[in-house]
Each structure stands twice: as structure tokens, then as C-alpha cells.
Amino acid sequence: MVVIDLFSGAGGLTEGFYTQGFEVIAHVEKEKWACETLKTRSCFYYLKNRNDLATYNEYLKNSIDYKTIEKSREIIFKKYPELKMKLEKEVINKAFGNPQEEDGVVSIEEIIELIEDSMKYNNKSSVDVIIGGPPCQAYSIIGRSRMKEKVVEDKRNYLFKYYKEIVNHFSPKLFVFENVPGILTAKNGAIFNEIESEFKEIGYKLMSGKSKNHKENILNSKDFGVYENRKRMILIGVKDDFNMEYPDFLSNAGLVKEDMNTKNVIGDLPALSPGEGEDFKVVSYSYNDKRKLSDFQKLMREDSIGVLNHKARTIKDFDSRNYKMAIEGKMEGKQIYYCDFPDDTRNHKNTHGFLDRFKVHWWTDTPHTIVAHISKDGHYNIHPDINQCRSLTVREAARIQSFPDNFKFEGPRTWQYVQVGNAVPPIMAEVIARTIKQILKEKQT
Known part of the structure; x- marks a missing residue:
């Protein structure tokens, strides 16, 4: 089952899908060090699937300076030269935006072309699932209070439009759109209403949970087996002709037998x-x-x-x-x-x-x-x-x-912290991926 990961960060959401055997053929992420972390993690799974974690561990022992990361990876590339091209194709270090209005961004057309190039490299003709969530600071309650009046004009409020364009182009069966609960109240609810409407335009039903009251659908990562109180919205979009209710994720969460402290x-x-x-x-x-x-x-x-x-x-x-x-x-x-x-x-x-x-x-x-x-x-x-x-x-x-x-x-410690703080907890992501996998398999039979 083929996955595209948007706004990947360090790959917390990806990690869950990796563990369930999905093929993540493209990560789109604007931050350099998050991309380097994604590359390192891709190496881990590539080597693990070949029963050669010894080579990965050798990299860990020798990679002691982020400034020489490419040199350190030669330990891996000398043994698996094909992996270098794989990383270049699959980890797309680009930022969504309008190049005519902003510096350091590329057009949606260029990103689509790069994803298609990775699909061709991986001999894939279709995509099953798209995952990811636009940066949440503009939606979060704390972020909005810090940004004050600037939040109204913050372009991050509308990064979901690029997500929509990717979904529209690659036409997956469903998508997973993760974000903070504040997405429900951003601009007094106007943002969420617009997100629903935009996806409806391209033939996708957006679901926030079992309840019609979106605020009752807020999830806590603790209920997924993560030892952390972390409230999140897991929005699921499905094609109009893909008959599916909102997944019962918690039925797939493992039973915790100790104090989550x-x-x-x-x-x-x-x-x-x-x-x-x-x-x-x-x-x-x-x-x-x-x-x-x-x-x-x-x-x-x-x-x-x-x-x-x-x-x-x-x-x-x-x-x-x-x-x-x-x-x-x-x-x-x-x-x-x-x-x-x-x-x-x-x-x-x-x-x-x-x-x-x-x-x-x-x-x-x-x-x-x-x-x-x-x-x-x-x-x-x-x-x-x-x-x-x-x-x-x-x-x-x-x-x-x-x-x-x-x-x-990977990267300087400051950027390591950023990657951790922005991530989806992998155990939560694994429960989501396991549930999605079951649904897709049931639909195939």
C-alpha cells in the first residue's frame, strides 16, 4: 500500500505507517534537518528489511557531527549504493508556496512533478493513502495568543490548500489529516468550514470522528498507548464512492498494563x-x-x-x-x-x-x-x-x-527539539496505520 507524506517533519506519522508495512514513496518537508532525519530513518528501515542493522549501528557510532553527515553516511552507501538515489527521490526538501510572492518556496506543480518522479522510480502507478498535517502553530490556542492579530493574515492558515491539490491530483482512497484541536476554532471556525468545503469540491468527505459535534471528537494520544497527554484532531477524508465510516482507532490500541507515568x-x-x-x-x-x-x-x-x-x-x-x-x-x-x-x-x-x-x-x-x-x-x-x-x-x-x-x-540540538515537539507520536500513528490497513484490506476482498 502506497503512501505520500506531506508536511512530514521528522516523520512521526510516517513511523507508524512504516511499522505496518506501508510503502512511503515521498516525504515533502521544508526544513533541512527534518529531511536529514527522514533520510536516516529511511536507511534504518531499508537496512532492517535486509537484516543488516549492524550497518545502521555503525553509522550511529560514527555520525558524531551533523556538519559531516554526508561523509558519515558513506558507511551505508558503500555497501548499498542504490540507497543514495532512493533518498534523493523520496525525501523532497521543498516548501509549498507561490514563488512569485514568497522566497524559498516552490509551486505545487513542481512538487507534484517531484512526487511523480519518485513514484516512477518506485514503479508505482497509484497512491492509496496521503498522510500529514500542515504546521499547527497558526491553529493552536497558544500559538494564536502569542501571534495575536498577526494570526489572521498568517499564510499557514491556508497550507491545507496545497494538501488539497496533492489529494486532488493523486486521488488516494483516503487521507489522514492530523492537527491540533485549535483547527476547529481558528478564525471562529471559518478555517475548518473552508477545509470541509474545499475537500467536498474535489469529491472527498471529511470526517472528524463519530460525533456530529466536532469538539467531541478530539482525541488524546494517551488513549492510543502513548504515555503523554496530547490532544489532537485526526481528520479522515474519503472518496465519495469509498463507503466508509470514521475508523474506530481505539479498538486497535494496545492494552497498557502499567502506570502511564x-x-x-x-x-x-x-x-x-x-x-x-x-x-x-x-x-x-x-x-x-x-x-x-x-x-x-x-x-x-x-x-x-x-x-x-x-x-x-x-x-x-x-x-x-x-x-x-x-x-x-x-x-x-x-x-x-x-x-x-x-x-x-x-x-x-x-x-x-x-x-x-x-x-x-x-x-x-x-x-x-x-x-x-x-x-x-x-x-x-x-x-x-x-x-x-x-x-x-x-x-x-x-x-x-x-x-x-x-x-x-539529525542536526543541531535546537532543531532536534523542534522536530520532537512538532511530531505525531509514533505509537499513535501506528494505531492509526494499523486501522487504515485493516480497512483497505477489507475493501479489497
Whole structure:
């Protein structure tokens, strides 16, 4: 079954479809480092399907500088020279837009041509599923509050139109359009109504869930088996002649037999003080006794030789005091708000909004949502161990998002954080893919 992935990011949604045996023949993504991550992940599955993860692991051990990534990949390309062309064809580092009005974008016609080129390379004549979701900052409640009046004119509100053009051209049986719940209320609901109308024009019915009230169809990744409270809209578009109701995704979610808390997600990872760790090198696990591991940790460690992307930020003295105070508050079962901090540890004048900006992922709580703002600072993602007194590493954030430990995020650490924060949790994506796969197989019989 053939898939096109739009607005791919690091490939969280793709990961779920990979695990279910779909062929993802094209990723369209505008960010360079996300594209490099997609290429590395494509290498992983190419080598895994050939029972040669040893070569992938050799790449991980030698890829210790993002500036020399091409040289590092020669370890793989010397053995599998055909893989270099495969990556060039399938990972399309382009941004949707109007080149006559914007810099750094290409026309929809050029992107369609590049996707068709990849289809030809892969000997595919049709597409079964299109997946992806336009960047969500313009739809999210927090994003809209930060952008204020600029959100009305933000062009990201209309990136779905490019998605529509791809769907119209390649005519898949169905598509998966993932986004934040704020897409329902953007421009007082006008955006969502327009999305529905635009897809209806090209012969697709857009479904948000079982209920006629769209707001009742908001899903939480925790219900899919992801140890994270992360609310999302999973919109499904189907051809008018493809008789299908909204899928019962949760019936395909695995049964979790342990507490979905922070300890069971990151409690086994090496302890770090601020500034310690490695951005690129593979680090050994703290211990390998499976009896000490949670079910989730065992799952994350499968096919992994160690810990990647695990370096702690350095932090300023006054932030360190805030972190300590926030952790001590959680020890007593309290959330410490920004207005509670002493005057000499506050560097923002705003003591009325975003009061929970210093937030701890407490050991016994289900982790809260990881968002891309983690690339700017770690205040909203504080590690629960007061002896470490720091923010989460990329790997810890990735674990919360359910990325396996063998998943390498390429590029500088800031861009690694962006990729993690913007991603669809792979376990959620896997449940979606498994359900879609069942539906497509049933329709074929």
C-alpha cells in the first residue's frame, strides 16, 4: 500500500505507517534537518528489511557531527549504493508556496512533478493513502495568543490548500489529516468550514470522528498507548464512492498494563547534570537488567544499541533556583506558578499569563504535551529529579513522544527539539496505520 507524506517533519506519522508495512514513496518537508532525519530513518528501515542493522549501528557510532553527515553516511552507501538515489527521490526538501510572492518556496506543480518522479522510480502507478498535517502553530490556542492579530493574515492558515491539490491530483482512497484541536476554532471556525468545503469540491468527505459535534471528537494520544497527554484532531477524508465510516482507532490500541507515568518513560535513562551528555554520540544505558525496566522502556529499547540525542542544557543560576523550587513544589503535590517565584528569579514582567511556564514532568504523573517551544527553553519541561535539576534532553522528550531509542534526530540540538515537539507520536500513528490497513484490506476482498 502506497503512501505520500506531506508536511512530514521528522516523520512521526510516517513511523507508524512504516511499522505496518506501508510503502512511503515521498516525504515533502521544508526544513533541512527534518529531511536529514527522514533520510536516516529511511536507511534504518531499508537496512532492517535486509537484516543488516549492524550497518545502521555503525553509522550511529560514527555520525558524531551533523556538519559531516554526508561523509558519515558513506558507511551505508558503500555497501548499498542504490540507497543514495532512493533518498534523493523520496525525501523532497521543498516548501509549498507561490514563488512569485514568497522566497524559498516552490509551486505545487513542481512538487507534484517531484512526487511523480519518485513514484516512477518506485514503479508505482497509484497512491492509496496521503498522510500529514500542515504546521499547527497558526491553529493552536497558544500559538494564536502569542501571534495575536498577526494570526489572521498568517499564510499557514491556508497550507491545507496545497494538501488539497496533492489529494486532488493523486486521488488516494483516503487521507489522514492530523492537527491540533485549535483547527476547529481558528478564525471562529471559518478555517475548518473552508477545509470541509474545499475537500467536498474535489469529491472527498471529511470526517472528524463519530460525533456530529466536532469538539467531541478530539482525541488524546494517551488513549492510543502513548504515555503523554496530547490532544489532537485526526481528520479522515474519503472518496465519495469509498463507503466508509470514521475508523474506530481505539479498538486497535494496545492494552497498557502499567502506570502511564514519567518514571516508566524516562526513569531508566542516564542521569545528567546541566551541560552533561552527548548530542550525537551513542551513550550506554545506565543498566540493562530487564527486570528493572517498565514495559514501555523495554519497547523503546528494541533494536537499540544505546542512547542518542541525550545532552542536557546548561541553565542560568536563577533558572536553577526556579527549577528547584518547582520540583520541591511537586514533591509536596503543588504546582508552583510564576507569580510565586521571588522577584530576583523572575525575568518576565508578565505575572498574569502563562503562570505555569515552569512545569515539572512529575514521576507519578502522565507527562504533559511536548511542544516545539522546548527548542527555545526547557522551563515547561523540567526533569523531576532534584539532584539533576535541569530540563529534559531531546531523548527524554522523544521518549515521551514514543519515539524508539534507535530513532536518530539529525542536526543541531535546537532543531532536534523542534522536530520532537512538532511530531505525531509514533505509537499513535501506528494505531492509526494499523486501522487504515485493516480497512483497505477489507475493501479489497
